[in-house]
Amino acid sequence: MTKQIAVLVGSHSKTSFNQIVAKHLQAIAPESIQLNFVEIADLPLYDRDLDENSPTQYVRFRQQIAAADGILFISPEHNGSVPAVLKNAVDIGSRPSGESLWIGKPSGVVTVTATDGAGVTASLKALVTAHYVNTKLLPNVAQVAGIFGGVFNAQGEIAAEEVKANLQKFIKEFAEFV
Numbered sequence: 001m002t003k004q005i006a007v008l009v010g011s012h013s014k015t016s017f018n019q020i021v022a023k024h025l026q027a028i029a030p031e032s033i034q035l036n037f038v039e040i041a042d043l044p045l046y047d048r049d050l051d052e053n054s055p056t057q058y059v060r061f062r063q064q065i066a067a068a069d070g071i072l073f074i075s076p077e078h079n080g081s082v083p084a085v086l087k088n089a090v091d092i093g094s095r096p097s098g099e100s101l102w103i104g105k106p107s108g109v110v111t112v113t114a115t116d117g118a119g120v121t122a123s124l125k126a127l128v129t130a131h132y133v134n135t136k137l138l139p140n141v142a143q144v145a146g147i148f149g150g151v152f153n154a155q156g157e158i159a160a161e162e163v164k165a166n167l168q169k170f171i172k173e174f175a176e177f178v
Contacts, residue, residue: 003034007037025170036068104134
């Protein structure tokens with residue numbers, strides 16, 4: 001049986017390297033998992049006053065997370081943390097209080113950054129957040145660093161063989177983990 005994985009990408013720019021990495025992972029994922037992109041850019045900021053009469057975006061998002069067998073967070077680093085859009089999605093999925101959809105779901109983290117620092121700070125923040133909402137967290141993080149240093153080619157594909165190998169290893173470990 002193929003496990004359904006909700007993929008939350010913290011960058012929705014038309015030129016997002018995070019989207020490229022996410023699509024690459026989707027293409028190379030083992031047959032045991034299917035990566036399904038979940039829209040998070042349209043989610044209104046979390047407001048507990050909306051829990052009783054949730055906007056349709058909250059309802060759709062919560063249904064997709066509830067139906068998922070696992071979660072894959074793919075994030076750039078914004079000012080030493082994960083982007084607000086990703087944190088907002090985590091908040092919406094963890095509310096209302098006592099009804100968190102994250103509890104026990106296997107999860108993994110991928111960071112994609114411009115610098116050679118590999119999004120260490122974003123990785124740590126994402127790991128802490130995933131741990132805090134009680135996901136079952138894969139301890140290994142896939143980090144794609146130095147994106148302007150030849151990691152991608154002019155066609156917007158991953159060109160660096162080392163990066164491809166690391167992502168292949170990560171997605172295989174994640175599939176086994178799920």
